[in-house]
Amino acid sequence: MRVTRALPFASASSLGALPLSLIPLAPREVRAAALEAAFLAGRTLLYPAGMAQERYVPPPATDRDGGRRCPAGRPGGAGRDGTGGRGRHRRPPVLLLHGFVDNRSVFTLLRRSLVRNGWEDVCAFNYSPLTCDIRCAAERLAEHVEKVCESSDRRRIDVVGHSLGGLIARYYAQRMGGDARIRTLVTLGTPHTGTRVAPLMSAHPVVRQLRPGSEVLEELTGPAPGCRTRFVAFWSDLDQLMLPVESARLDHPDLDVRNVRVRGLGHLALLAHPEVAAGVRRELAAGARRHRATGGPGPAGRSAGAA
Numbered sequence: 001m002r003v004t005r006a007l008p009f010a011s012a013s014s015l016g017a018l019p020l021s022l023i024p025l026a027p028r029e030v031r032a033a034a035l036e037a038a039f040l041a042g043r044t045l046l047y048p049a050g051m052a053q054e055r056y057v058p059p060p061a062t063d064r065d066g067g068r069r070c071p072a073g074r075p076g077g078a079g080r081d082g083t084g085g086r087g088r089h090r091r092p093p094v095l096l097l098h099g100f101v102d103n104r105s106v107f108t109l110l111r112r113s114l115v116r117n118g119w120e121d122v123c124a125f126n127y128s129p130l131t132c133d134i135r136c137a138a139e140r141l142a143e144h145v146e147k148v149c150e151s152s153d154r155r156r157i158d159v160v161g162h163s164l165g166g167l168i169a170r171y172y173a174q175r176m177g178g179d180a181r182i183r184t185l186v187t188l189g190t191p192h193t194g195t196r197v198a199p200l201m202s203a204h205p206v207v208r209q210l211r212p213g214s215e216v217l218e219e220l221t222g223p224a225p226g227c228r229t230r231f232v233a234f235w236s237d238l239d240q241l242m243l244p245v246e247s248a249r250l251d252h253p254d255l256d257v258r259n260v261r262v263r264g265l266g267h268l269a270l271l272a273h274p275e276v277a278a279g280v281r282r283e284l285a286a287g288a289r290r291h292r293a294t295g296g297p298g299p300a301g302r303s304a305g306a307a
Contacts, residue, residue, distance in 0.1 A: 028238070029238065031264065032265060032266050033266070035269045036240070036267070036268055036269055039266075039268040039269050039271070043102075043105070046106070046108055047102075047103060048105075049105050050104040050106070050124075051103055051105075051126075052126075053126050054104060054123060054124050054125070054126070056123045056151055058093070058121055058151050059121055091118070091119055091121065091288065092121070092154050092156060092157045092158055093122070093123060093148050093157045093158070094114060094123070094159070094160060095123055095124070095145065095158070095159045095160070096111060096123070096159075096161075096165075097125055097127075097141065097159060097160070097165030097166070097168060098127075098163075099162045099165050099189075100164040100206065100207075102129075102162075103129075104124030104125070104126050106162065106268075106271055107124055107160075107271065109272040109277070110160070110271055110272065110277050110280065111124070113274065113278075113280075113281065114277075114280075114281065117281055121152060123148065125141065125144045127140055127141070127165075127168070131206060132204075132205040133205060133206065133209070134168055134206065134209050134216050135171065135216065137168045138169075138171040138172040138175075138176055138178075139176075141172050142172055142178060142181075145157065145172075145178065145181050145182070146181075149181060155180075155181070156180070156181055156183040157181060157182065157183065158182070158183055158184045159173075159182050159184075159185045160185075160186045160187075160188070160280060161186070161187050161188070161190060162187075162188045162189060162190070162270070163188070163189050163191070163241070163267065164190070164191075166185070166186075166187030166189075166190030166192075167187075167190050167191065167210070169182065169187070170185060170187065170192070170220065170250075171216070171220065173229040174227055174229070175219065175220070175224075178229070179227045179228040180228065183230065183288075184229070184283065184284055184288075185229050185230070185231050186232045186233075186234070186283055187232070187233045187248075188276070188280075189234070189235065189236065189239050189242060189248050189267050189270050190233065190248055190250075191242060192220075192233065192247060192248060192251075193212060193217065193246075193247045193249075194210055194212030194214060194217050194247055195212070195243050195247050196211065196243045196244075197240070197242070197243040212247070220252075221252070223254055224252065224254040224255060225254050226254075227254060227256075229255075230256045230287050230290075231250055231255055231256065231257045231258070232258045232259075232260060232287075233248060233257065233259050234248075234262055234270060234276060234279065235260070235262065236248070236261075236262040236264070236267075236269075236270060237261065237262070237263055237264070238265060238266055239266060240266055240267055241267040242267070258283070262275075262276060262279075
């Protein structure tokens with residue numbers, strides 16, 4: 001995926017009053033920094049609105065004529081394999097998981113993109129900004145995923161995780177049996193092999209776990225035979241929080257992985273650029289098609305690079 005131009009919608013959004021029409025004339029590093037500043041301003045404005053935990057309420061299933069259907073897996077409703085009456089496939093819930101000291105408001109634009117393009121069941125999970133351990137956060141995520149599956153009457157869901165959120169979801173899927181629940185996990189700017197940035201913040205326990213060679217990261221490099229989750233890792237060549245930038249790639253011999261390289265965007269801009277959102281939608285849809293075609297996840301151990 002190539003992302004080399006300024007955001008086409010930013011000048012009309014609430015992401016900051018920057019002269020974005022001049023950004024394409026600047027070097028790509030300067031352009032990326034300006035976009036990152038705009039997104040940071042928007043994130044700051046929206047942050048209070050996302051502090052409260054979201055209560056998950058599944059949308060009512062509908063048939064092709066717009067009438068309400070019974071919940072999935074019940075008489076007259078869509079089956080647990082996601083197929084409703086008349087052959088209609090109902091997309092599973094998509095759970096959004098934010099990064100370090102953030103909240104669900106950071107997904108405002110990405111969530112809107114998913115809903116406008118047919119993903120009716122999109123929810124977000126806030127874990128505490130005081131979280132001090134990735135394993136503990138993965139346990140809280142596991143509890144929430146079970147609630148979503150029970151409420152929606154679905155066996156598996158899709159997850160999109162940004163930064164630390166992607167690593168928490170990966171730990172749950174790879175080390176805690178979460179692959180039985182997560183069908184596709186999309187990570188955006190997640191330090192899969194650790195990042196050496198911000199050494200002054202290493203006093204925080206979670207930041208130490210994000211350093212290369214930490215116990216948690218070493219645990220994730222271990223064998224994971226039979227992991228059923230499909231992983232898609234978006235990484236950017238100008239992500240200022242990934243050092244090196246390739247640390248946001250995911251390479252593991254036992255995992256079914258697709259790495260997608262994004263050009264010219266910073267860490268926060270990955271959440272808001274329309275081309276990245278389109279890429280996320282394509283990967284979620286591709287995972288659904290493959291799941292229907294094969295009756296389950298594809299074979300593990302494949303890693304594909306994409307630009």
